[in-house]
Each structure stands twice: as C-alpha cells, then as structure tokens.
Amino acid sequence: MRDFTERWPIGPLEKGIITAALELGSLMGALAAGVLADHCSRRISILVACVVFCIGSTFQFAAETLFQLTLGRAVGGLGVGALRYFLQLHVAIPELNRSSSMLAPLYMAEISPPEVRGSLMALEQFAIVLGAVLGFWTGFFTRNVSGSSSWRIPLAIQLGPGILLAIGCLFLPPSPRLLVMQGRTEEALSALATLRRRSPEESISDPLLQIELLEMKTEAALIARAGTGSERDLREFEGGLLRAEARRWMRLFGRKYLKRTAIGIMMMFFQQWSGINALLYYGPTLMHSIGLQGDIVTLMVSGGIGIVQFLAVLPAIIFIDRSGRKTLLRGGSVVMAFSHFCIAVLIWQYEDSWASHSLAAWISVGCVYLFTAAYGTSYGPIGWILPSEVFPLSVRSKGVSLSTASNWLNNFLIGLIVPGLVEFSASGTFLVFATACFCGYLWSTYTVPETANVSLEEIDAVFGSSAGQEDALLKQQIEEELGLHNLVQQWGLSTIRE
Structure with missing residues (x-):
C-alpha cells in the first residue's frame, strides 16, 4: 500500500523478516501450547492465546516504527501458533472409526459426539480457507484509503475475531477428555452429561454416557502405560516431570x-x-x-x-x-x-x-x-x-x-x-x-x-x-480391566429385550 511503502521503504530482506516473524512466533506458540494444553483447561489455554494474539494485533495496527510492527507480528504469531495447535492437533478416536478419521479441532473433537465430528472437521477446514480469502480482499478494498488507515484498518480488524473468540471462551464447557486425563472422573462425567444434555441423575444411569466415559479413561490409560513402558521406566519417569516429558518425545x-x-x-x-x-x-x-x-x-x-x-x-x-x-x-x-x-x-x-x-x-x-x-x-x-x-x-x-x-x-x-x-x-x-x-x-x-x-x-x-497392533492389544486389555466390554454387552442385551 502506498502509505506503507512511502513510510517504510523496505527491501526484500526486510520484507522477508516482517513476514517470517509471524511464522517464527507461531512455531514458538505451538510448542508452548503443547505444554499449556496438558496442564490447564482448554478454554483457559485458548483464552490466553487470544489475549496474546490481540496484544500482537494492537502492536501491529498502532505501530509507529518498523520494529514495533515486526514485534507485533512475532507476538501475534505466538497466539496464532497456539490456536493453530488446538485446531490441528488430532485427538485419538476409537480405532473402529479409524477409516473416517481426519484432523479435528482439539477442543471440538473432545466435546463433540462422534456422529457429527466429521462434519465439524470439514467445516473447520472450510472456515480457515474462507478466512484467508476474506483477509486478502479486505486489504484489497482498503488499499486506496487515504493515509495510514489503508493498512491500519485491515490490521485492526484482526482484533474482532480475537476478542469474539476470547469472550466465547468464557462460556465454553470444560473438556471431559482433559478432566479424565487429569484423574477428575466425577467432574468429567458431569461435563459430559452437560454436553450431551443429560441431567445429573441421568448421567449415573445412562449406559451411553458411561460407555463414552470409559472410552476416554481407556485412551488416557493407554497413553500413560505406553509412555511409561516397563516398571523400571515408570520409576525413572517418576524422577522428574521434565525427564519424563523428554523420554516421551524421544x-x-x-x-x-x-x-x-x-x-x-x-x-x-x-x-x-x-x-x-x-x-x-x-x-x-x-x-x-x-x-x-x-x-x-x-x-x-x-x-x-x-x-x-x-x-x-x-x-x-x-x-x-x-x-x-x-x-x-x-x-x-x-x-x-x-x-x-x-x-x-x-x-x-x-x-x-x-x-x-x-x-x-x-x-x-x-x-x-x-x-x-x-x-x-x-x-x-x-x-x-x-x-x-x-x-x-x-x-x-x-x-x-x-x-x-x-x-x-x-x-x-x-x-x-x-x-x-x-x-x-x-x-x-x-x-x-x-x-x-x-x-x-x-x-x-x-x-x-x-x-x-x-x-x-x-x-x-x-x-x-507392530506398534499399532501392540497399542490395540493394550487398549483391549485396559477395556477389559475397566469393565467396558461387560458394560457394552449388558447395554446390548437390554436393548434387544426392549
């Protein structure tokens, strides 16, 4: 845009740095989100990422120097990378549904019923590309606005979706899958009942809710056992959180x-x-x-x-x-x-x-x-x-x-x-x-x-x-230990009788 290029006549190197600053920040944000997501609730994590993104956006549209603009892109990138992590990280779903599994938004995958998860995933991908199109054409239509408003307006518009998502986070229910991973089973059942529109009394007797909760417990136990391996490995993991996390990544x-x-x-x-x-x-x-x-x-x-x-x-x-x-x-x-x-x-x-x-x-x-x-x-x-x-x-x-x-x-x-x-x-x-x-x-x-x-x-x-088969056998063993198979059989028999 004319005002931008006259204000800051930049060459190819500066252009590359300004552009790449957001990607570098996003890389850091994605790595940080992986730690934050396992220790905080999903909605708090998303809220923090939104706040960081809005701070970066404010730096960008209010920039008076090229350094402030670049810094704003890097800070905004932290929020983008964290949010992209939540959107892209695949949450494991039962292997029975494996043939239709796709990448899903982390939070959405954790709270949505399996029968609509695929539609929500397709909608998420559709929305990302739509957002890119709208972003470009917003800049196209503001390019001839007089003064710095030509480039400040599209940068300021970023705040709208960021603030809207942050406010929406305040009304999001907790993720039952994360609660299960943290050992808070009763809270997970209550959250699951809310998401499935069941009363607290129904949650205790509803076999479908119990089966879904046991599936989440199975996945959490599988990840924990597969990550620790032998009893010797387990003792080493208990020696320190950082060491345990490094071993899992290795x-x-x-x-x-x-x-x-x-x-x-x-x-x-x-x-x-x-x-x-x-x-x-x-x-x-x-x-x-x-x-x-x-x-x-x-x-x-x-x-x-x-x-x-x-x-x-x-x-x-x-x-x-x-x-x-x-x-x-x-x-x-x-x-x-x-x-x-x-x-x-x-x-x-x-x-x-x-x-x-x-x-x-x-x-x-x-x-x-x-x-x-x-x-x-x-x-x-x-x-x-x-x-x-x-x-x-x-x-x-x-x-x-x-x-x-x-x-x-x-x-x-x-x-x-x-x-x-x-x-x-x-x-x-x-x-x-x-x-x-x-x-x-x-x-x-x-x-x-x-x-x-x-x-x-x-x-x-x-x-x-044989890694996948080993996981499947371990998963079956955990399901039997937790009584998932018996519960499914009982529910099936009662359904046939009705």
Missing part, C-alpha cells in the same frame, strides 16, 4: 516410530516447499514477476489464488477417502511440478519482453491457478490428515505436534527467503518449487503408505513394526 525417534515420524515431518516439508504460502504471502510480487502490470490486475489475480484454493477444498472432502491419500498426493505432485516448471520456462523466455507477449503472461496465471487447485485437493488437506493416521494411538498427539512444528519451521523459511530469491531469479524460484514437487512425487510414490481404509496390521507391515 520415543518418536526410536526404531519403532522413526519411519512414521519421518512421514509426518516430510509431509509438512513438501507441503510448504510446494510453494503455496509463497503465493499467498507474496502473490502481488510473484504476479509482477510473471509479467502482469498494474496494481489492480496484479492484486485481483493474486486474490483469485485464495478463491481457487477455497473451491478446491470441496471436491477434496468428497474424494479424499474414495481415491486414497497416496493417489491424490502423486497426482497433485505431478500437476504442481508441471505448473511450476511451465511458469519457470515462460519467465526465463519472456521476462524481458512481457509487454509484447501478454498471452504468455496469462498462460502463467493459468498455471498458477492450476497449481493452486491441485494443491487444494492434495497436499492441502492430506498434509494435516496423514500424520494423524500413521502414528499409533499412544504417540499420536506428540507425533502430530512434531509434524505441526515442521510446518511452522518450513513456513518460516519460505517467508524469509522468497523475496530475496524472487529478486535474484524469478524463474529460479519457480524451478525450486517445481523440483520440490517432483521430489514430493518420488517421496509419495516410494515412501508414503496408503492409509485410507487400511487396517492397523497393514500399516504396521508397511513400517516394519
């Missing part, structure tokens, strides 16, 4: 889980280096590099990227289970690599003569949209689904957390280096993305297992371990 890099951990980390690596966030962050810059002239045309074409991604989410919801993860990843990689390669060739050929080759410029725009559509149906949604499916129940939350950290780290690198890379060589920038997508094709073809509608035994066979 399990991900043991021989049993290393291949699965690599899948989660590399999935996020290829998702980010496909180039999607480079287009979202630096769309106008990249549009200039492929020959589009005029701010209005450049901005409108850049805004179209978000709209295409928004529309691409819809078929992904339909075909992601029918076609399978591996097929979509391979197909998406081919189309994305082809699109980037075509753009790189066109820029290399016509970067000095775009004015006389407008058709080549618009072909490049078409390739950008083709890439975005391919990403929206493949790497976009699968990037958040695949990590939750390859990890067994006992390490799933930490595995997904590590994958999320990989996402933010690579996101930070993209935001930092792309402006300088584009200035050095625009065609080379797209060639880097094309190479990453091609490597993603090889990776998805020879390394990634198919996880759609696949049994635990089949996934274990792919990774050469």
